[in-house]
Amino acid sequence: MAGRPPEGSTRDRIVWAAVTMLGEKGGSIASVRAIAARAGVSTGALQHHFPAKRDLIDEAMVIAYDLVLPSDYLEDTSVPARDRLISCLRRVVSPPGAEIAPRRAWQVTLERYLGPEASDDARVEYLAIDRELCRRIELCLTTLHREGAVPDGDHARTARALLTIAHGLSVTRALPHDDHRATTETDVLRAAADAVLTAPAGNEDGPLSRG
Amino acid sequence: MAGRPPEGSTRDRIVWAAVTMLGEKGGSIASVRAIAARAGVSTGALQHHFPAKRDLIDEAMVIAYDLVLPSDYLEDTSVPARDRLISCLRRVVSPPGAEIAPRRAWQVTLERYLGPEASDDARVEYLAIDRELCRRIELCLTTLHREGAVPDGDHARTARALLTIAHGLSVTRALPHDDHRATTETDVLRAAADAVLTAPAGNEDGPLSRG
DNA sequence: ACCTGAACACCGTTCAAGT
């Protein structure tokens, strides 16, 4: 899994190295020195292109996680805003290990990020994933906001609340359950969407965007 | 918020220092050197009592999160229904295995119930816990229903939806997080409570009890 | 502008030495 990209700028080599190292080393993120070494550049070169490590990791995450919801779907006003928001959230509920079963996915996630070692590196890596998921939900919210389907408010904060709810659905999927599950999932997603969307009747704005 | 505990063993002073520093510094955990300094001991003393930093943080978490809810609290109509429901949900978020930290608790839970084997016995055991948690939330809902604070509806179903949201908060607590966490938790709980409680103005009943 | 590599200010953990 090592090797060197035959062509490409220094910057591309750095990003490539970061992406390939995301899944290695037991879930902990590589150090900038290790990334620079694999890219075959100095730490100074890395620093020149990515002044903070977070900049690099965020960029690598976007590449690693980019199974995108067809980007024009969000703007398709022929489908109700509520349904588009729910689709977006469903997307987050089964994140990119979508090929593997939800149970296995959570097993891996939790082993990695809260296992016996759960290094600070793992923490940093998880936070990067977290930001990426939030970013996607926020994109959905701002798109719907332009249509007037979502009221003014702190969309980043709303996105964070929605992500928390998505985590609940996700872990509920993974845990043992009886036949109530699918019903519950739809209940929760609809309730979350309704709490966020502009109320059809003119009452106050959704409880998730304003305390 | 500094100061020194007048009495107490070295060990107690270390734990006290760690607890007071949990909420500071923008959500990131203080370094062992900083904790030792506030406790007024050397890093070696800290290391003697807590060979790994995680040991100390886990112990501090238990203290920080362990605020108990008196059992007659549910019927105390002097406190708003919304606050009582939120307290009940907070209780479920850090369930009574509260001696161990949330991270460790989820580690155990998931290792047990969705590990590689995940026996049928484990499944049955989890479903029992699940029912018990639902039962508690449902008890809260029916109590509030007697007061008219919760509308008619399928309370078991509503309880299940609320438990799913509580799972989201719980796993979010366990996973790495930055300083947004406490805010998000309150946002989500308030939104969940508002979705369930009888609306102050006379609009339709909450989205969690009726699809 | 792009890149080097030493240096800086941390970090968690280890450990010989004291009491």
Place this chain on the structure above:
DNA sequence: ACCTGAACACCGTTCAAGT
């Protein structure tokens, strides 16, 4: 057993110096 403080092996970031 309890505690000290130096030392170790890292870390992310800075920076004078080269091209």
